[in-house]
Amino acid sequence: MENHNCINCSFKSSAAKTLSKEEFKVIENNSALVFFKKGDIIFKQGALSTNVAYLRTGIVKIHKRGPSREKILRISKSPSYFGIPTTFGNKINQYSATALEDSSVCFIDSNLFQNFIFKNGEFAYKLIVELCENELNDYERYANQSQKQVPGIVAETLICMADKIFNTDRFNFPLTQSELADLVGTSRESISRVLSDFSSNKIIEFNGKEIHILKRDILEQISEKG
DNA sequence: GCATTAACCACAG
């Protein structure tokens, strides 16, 4: 287990900021800080879940086995909890989490975590806010994605990544094309075609993993048109 | 009918 100091951690969640010195002492002794490499599995669907997972740094994908392929449910960026539903909703993990970039994760004993929720209203409230925001985001994506055509969804996803994850129009795309297909519910081939199409129309530029959004206005139009 | 969209397959860098 990594030596770690929670009270001085510069990656605290907004919920954790409400904890007292004493509570940090307790959390320090009942949590583990683990570093993951890109591609490492953080926890796996089907395994027993005994901890709450907090993404301290990095980016992960949350994914679940479907009837034929893997479905990517969400991309989660630090700082965020990403194992709450699977810890409290069901003893067994209902989904997997895999690091898309080098990441660090705090695993917190779930009994202790539960205790904070009981004892500390502000902590609980902050947590609920985070869970609600995630849920609303998911609803938004589901509503859009089930009705847009492939270019529309891909455009939406690129814009979302630029705005919410990387905060720039030029970034290293964290997913393979096949994973992007699993995220938006289409085929790998369609993704390849749409990206080439965007590229030949000079809407985006990409070589390998690096994506550069050249014409954001057009991309937004495509996203809205569906 | 004819066009469009996208999935599935196959094969090649």
Added chain:
DNA sequence: CTGTGGTTAATGC
């Protein structure tokens, strides 16, 4: 892992 061509099925003028 990605790019492309052929084929097929569904849907919409």
